[in-house]
Amino acid sequence: MEKWDVVIVGAGPGGSYAAKTAAEAGLRTVFFERGRKPGEKNSSGCGLGQRWWRDFPEVMEAVTRMPSYRKVEMVVINMVDEDLRLRFRCGTNGSDLCAGRFPNRKGMEGASVYRMDLDPYLAELAVKAGAELRTSTLVTDVIMENGQVKGVRTERGEPVYAEVVIAADGAMSTMARRSGMRNRWGGGCTNVLQLDYACDEEMMDDVIGDAEWCWFGGAVGYQVNFRSSFHISVGGGWLDRDLKGYRRHDDLKSLIDVPAFQAMCRAVKARPREFQAHLLPWLKRPVKSYTGGMMLVGDAAGFPCPLEAEGVWHACYSGKIAAETAAWAISRGDVSENALSEYEKRWKASFLGKEHEFGEEFVDIWEGAIMNREKALEQLQLMLEFTMLQPFSIVFDWADAHMDCFNHHLRHFLELAPQFSDFGRTYLAPLARGVWPSNVKRILLMLKPRIPVLRNLSDRNYFRVMARLFRQLAPFLDPTAEQDAPLPRGSLEKRGGERR
Numbered sequence: 001m002e003k004w005d006v007v008i009v010g011a012g013p014g015g016s017y018a019a020k021t022a023a024e025a026g027l028r029t030v031f032f033e034r035g036r037k038p039g040e041k042n043s044s045g046c047g048l049g050q051r052w053w054r055d056f057p058e059v060m061e062a063v064t065r066m067p068s069y070r071k072v073e074m075v076v077i078n079m080v081d082e083d084l085r086l087r088f089r090c091g092t093n094g095s096d097l098c099a100g101r102f103p104n105r106k107g108m109e110g111a112s113v114y115r116m117d118l119d120p121y122l123a124e125l126a127v128k129a130g131a132e133l134r135t136s137t138l139v140t141d142v143i144m145e146n147g148q149v150k151g152v153r154t155e156r157g158e159p160v161y162a163e164v165v166i167a168a169d170g171a172m173s174t175m176a177r178r179s180g181m182r183n184r185w186g187g188g189c190t191n192v193l194q195l196d197y198a199c200d201e202e203m204m205d206d207v208i209g210d211a212e213w214c215w216f217g218g219a220v221g222y223q224v225n226f227r228s229s230f231h232i233s234v235g236g237g238w239l240d241r242d243l244k245g246y247r248r249h250d251d252l253k254s255l256i257d258v259p260a261f262q263a264m265c266r267a268v269k270a271r272p273r274e275f276q277a278h279l280l281p282w283l284k285r286p287v288k289s290y291t292g293g294m295m296l297v298g299d300a301a302g303f304p305c306p307l308e309a310e311g312v313w314h315a316c317y318s319g320k321i322a323a324e325t326a327a328w329a330i331s332r333g334d335v336s337e338n339a340l341s342e343y344e345k346r347w348k349a350s351f352l353g354k355e356h357e358f359g360e361e362f363v364d365i366w367e368g369a370i371m372n373r374e375k376a377l378e379q380l381q382l383m384l385e386f387t388m389l390q391p392f393s394i395v396f397d398w399a400d401a402h403m404d405c406f407n408h409h410l411r412h413f414l415e416l417a418p419q420f421s422d423f424g425r426t427y428l429a430p431l432a433r434g435v436w437p438s439n440v441k442r443i444l445l446m447l448k449p450r451i452p453v454l455r456n457l458s459d460r461n462y463f464r465v466m467a468r469l470f471r472q473l474a475p476f477l478d479p480t481a482e483q484d485a486p487l488p489r490g491s492l493e494k495r496g497g498e499r500r
């Protein structure tokens, strides 16, 4: 009977990083991959953000040497109106304030790389650490005894036993379903369509540079740029809705038809070469991530970022925590559900837990405002009008005298304002609890000298008066509130309730 300390299903980023961590901890580890080699079955490529330099610097160093690598120093945003006209383009290169907190890093410094480069590299790290990789092996079932996972079964019927199973088998997760941890996704999972293009490398350098591109129109598209290629993807709707096929292909097509996109394709000599459709969990909160003898990592647990669906970092990060928890539980001789609940405690207390603090609020914006075509167009119009009120647009709107142009735009913006206030009340107000109390205090202190009747009060008394006058501010001004952290969920609503 084959028995291991840890069996891992899937050699994507989550599985490989879990295998590396488990093997380094001295656990006898095997990991299974259904593809002929890791990376073969996954979305073509991915963008990796700055936090990789903080958490996996050795991987990022290696990524910069991979054949498909393109540096990401900027995100370019293209806004397109209903008539497919490009109306606004801007770029942002992040901020030293966030990336500057990581050693020797400034501004935006991410990477784009093909999964066919990244996944085999990560798997190789695990093999070098002592884990055994078995490719072309589909795992089809879990072995359960007395309600606890004891191992897995491959499609050839072979049983493979383990102290702990780590399910890193992606969005579809056979392991999560076969163990009864969850059913197929209902809501909370999207179907992402993607078109991959081969391009001319020199033209990519000249036209695209070191940047990712985003396209905002009736649909939102990500354009991830690699050394001599790019792919464009659109979220094609939630799995439990829009299944009639209308949105999924129409959204991708509407982006590809944008003349500015076509012009870019001509400039980089882009040739479409592969169409892909992949599932991507997009959850308000991850699913329960452990049961007796098994933990879920990465997409299997629904860990991708609830705002922009980055998920490779989340997979590696959760894989690492799961393997560390497995080592801890095995050393105590207890891999029961109760013992493995430690995994959920650990990831909730980590950067990964922080990522999901606002999951509900972020996903609501997608559900109600962006994934809904009519609403997305309304919001886009508002955003475009908003961009027209900034100084550059005032200078460069030379249709008429500049202040007249500004006033025309201001009037239009004010006409749209009721719509904006609906959007604000529904989708932005719930994010208010994320503003740190210390920042709310800073803003109020800036206002204090301008309020004659209050300016002579001590800061403490001033905050007291403000909390009385504006009850919604009270939770931020409560002396017991943590100053540089979001307020707990429900704290603002509770105040609103009291007021009523």
Ligand SMILES: Cc1cc2nc3c(=O)[nH]c(=O)nc-3n(C[C@H](O)[C@H](O)[C@H](O)COP(=O)(O)OP(=O)(O)OC[C@H]3O[C@@H](n4cnc5c(N)ncnc54)[C@H](O)[C@@H]3O)c2cc1C
Residues within 6 Å of the ligand: 009, 010, 011, 012, 013, 014, 015, 032, 033, 034, 035, 038, 039, 041, 042, 043, 045, 046, 047, 048, 137, 138, 139, 140, 168, 169, 170, 171, 173, 174, 192, 193, 194, 224, 233, 278, 279, 280, 297, 298, 299, 300, 304, 309, 310, 311, 312, 313, 315
């Ligand atoms: C179109 C698209 C674009 C994306 N872009 C980005 C991006 O730019 N940046 C980013 O960070 N994230 C991105 N993501 C999200 C990211 O791809 C996932 O979050 C990430 O791959 C999750 O890693 P994982 O290891 O959990 O699962 P996966 O990457 O899905 O790996 C699972 C592995 O398990 C194998 N497997 C599955 N079932 C079995 C089985 N039963 N037996 C054996 N092997 C099995 C699969 O073949 C696969 O190799 C994107 C996702 C999509 C769909």
